[in-house]
Amino acid sequence: MTIDLQSPSVTTRQRAQNTDYRHVPADSQVRTPTPVWWQTCALRDPLIDRALALPFAGNSAPNVKTRERGLIKLLDWLEDQPGSNWQQRWLASGAEELGVDWKQIPMQWLVARDRARNYDPIDLVCGMIPLLGGQVIRPNYRWLLRLSPSHLLSQFRRVNDAEGFAALEAHCEATARHGVHDRAQALNRITWIMIRKGGLIRDITIGDCVELQDAIGEHQRNGQHGKHLYYALLAETGVFGAGAPTRLKAVMLPGQRSPAELIDRHQIACLPIRDLLVDYLTDRTVDVDYVTLEDMTRSLGLLFWKDLEQHHPGISSLRLNTQTAAAWKERVSVVPARGNQPPRPRVNVHIVFNTVRAFYQDLARWAADDPARWSRWVAPCPIRDNDTPPTSRPVAGARPTWISAPALCCRCCPP
Template sequence: MPRYGTTARTPASPRDPAVLVAPTPTPPPPAAANRWDHASIDDVLGESRILLDAFAAPVRRDKHLATRRVLEWLARLPADIWQDRWLLGGDPQPPGWVPPEFVGPRRWQYFTGIGVLIILGVVRPSYPWLFGNRPQHVYDAYRRRHQADAFAELERLAAQRVGAPMHARQALTILTRLVIYTGKDLHELHVRDLTAYAAARTATGRYATALAFAYDLLRAIGGLAGAPPSFRQASARGQLTVAELVDRYPIACRPMRDVLVHYLAERAPALDYNSIATLSQILSEHFWVDLERHHPGIDTLHLAPEAVQAWKQRIRVLPDGRPRLHYEAMLLAVRAFYLDLQHWAMEQPELWAQWSAPCPITEADLRGTVKEKRRRQARMHERTRTLAPLLSRVVAAAEQHLDRAGRILIAARAAAPGEEFVVDGARFLRTGKPTKHWQPTALLVRPTEPCGPRFDATVEEDQAFWA
């Protein structure tokens, strides 16, 4: 039996192909059918006249002209339905893009005409287009035209949440985007529609902060039948499979990737989830991906001595140049990996023999492991002895910081955007535009006396609480 790498494990299992495959994400339900797909230009323009009746004659004439010109532009694109023409011409483009026909003084016609088509439901922009162009006036008009009673009830319920007008506005915007994109009734939306929206938002580098509130509002009007009580429960992913843990890292050699997956699957019954996740990171990222980066095309565990020595030197240093304190854990994990494969190759040579190789981590490499463990414990004890006399002062400072951050947050909430307030003799300005329809995305505050950097009062209070 090997001295290192001996683990209590299940008998070597057959190489089940299912172990190698990560679960396929469930796609969102398909969008609803669009009754405008095969409508003529005259049919769409006739419906737009009804939509524009509420405007004054000059405005109505301009919007009608803009809609006609956008429809004529879309009609020239090689597709059979309006939505496909839109996806060919306008949706893949970056925010603010206009076709050559609308460059210059006619730019307004493009966005005005597209806005009318969105309100009618003729075209359904993608989430990236909606995120980039942010047609808030289109959302308001869309809610007045489609499911007006349901959206009115949502607005009433959202207004009942005291102190969260920003989240109420964002939640309504999220639900409007969902209905525009999917073409569904509010009561037909599925949990997977919301998770798809969250994924699209995250892909842009932003977070859908009011998505959980939108989920609650949708459930309050009878939507999402049978769904969990909260969006967090509905979107919980749970633990990753072994294949997903390994696939977090860009392993070029597919056979080696499969060996790592099967090895970790064998080890998993004897380890908790955090341990198997850490082991997958060591073997995949710090060991094999590092070797592939410095030795492109490598496809064997039989490593050259110079490659092994170079790898041992690299893992002693962090990417920022500081020494790695726990590099010996990587040596132990790699040694266990090699010795386990050697031992399993004797039990089932048809599965493991081709990957059995001499272990590059010798006992001499691990000779200082016990000594390093004692040094680590000594550093911990020294840190405790140094900080223990200062504990009462640290606690008092943390409590004072939390108290001040809480009072700044309360004062900032009471102040209007652009208004100043004073806390503990220091003067602060709540940033933003003091307009009627402006909805801030964060409660930002900037010290003015003395001057200082702007910060989010909500985040500051939250961090002070956890500190």
């Protein structure tokens, strides 16, 4: 069975056709995997010498012997497949389509030649370390994302752009991203791209990240599709160049206005607050639909902050004194006169209050997880319990999707 290296799966292709990634710069589109590269065209003996000489972890004599034995078994099997290079033989073998069960095909080949041993599964997995680390083959995302042994990915990082990965680790430390699981997941996603596309970290494009997210959504069901730390690390370390979107969610809004475009409708004067609102709304896009996002933008950008700027020119802090907060709540509770229509009470003012309350609470909670990014914005919430009727406050199991926390004052609020 031959698999077309250039063609994505039907689901991914259909999703790409239905999605308008308007914010992917023209020079940052998806890289098409090249069908031929020098490692996959290497002759067998030089390939073995080079692959086994790579500085993998665990280079004890038994480990090296197991890797060598497994690599030889894999190359023997691949040599028996049609194709003029190792990648073509890998694709022709059909093993890629089996995902985690890929070992069944080379094991069947070994059985048919009376070479089977009870330790073949371990040998084959260990033999895949130099095969991937040496960039001899480049499996597709369907295979990579269903691959269980994460040590294959960590071994790849040891021998491919180790300096680049070390720089990303250092950036995590410098930006107080200490979560071991999140960091490992981010590095694994970058590793997937490099295994699939080749090259170094600096060669990764925004389009590559978008393509990976499509693949994760299609092939993984572990609830981790919305984790975009890997993109943030690449953007913050300059991989995408100046002017690139700072958040992957902003890139992936399909055919709709980005949070930045929605906020900029309201011409907010304070640039730091404008950027904060863009970042906040961008992070919330994973939880809300587009209509709700527009409502949140109007509540926070127009009815809350723009109103404050109009009545307090030069304001630049979310920390509002009692008089400022009370005056704003009084103003926003009334729809101004328009034409022949007199002023009237704003019937949905509780939605505005709840949106502002959730904004302050989210900042307080997120600051605990990512203080470098959010802690400077933590401030007492101007909304109190008596500002909204009890029936409008979100309760467990019945709160609107756009409210991310219970309608209680956050712990940073004064009593």
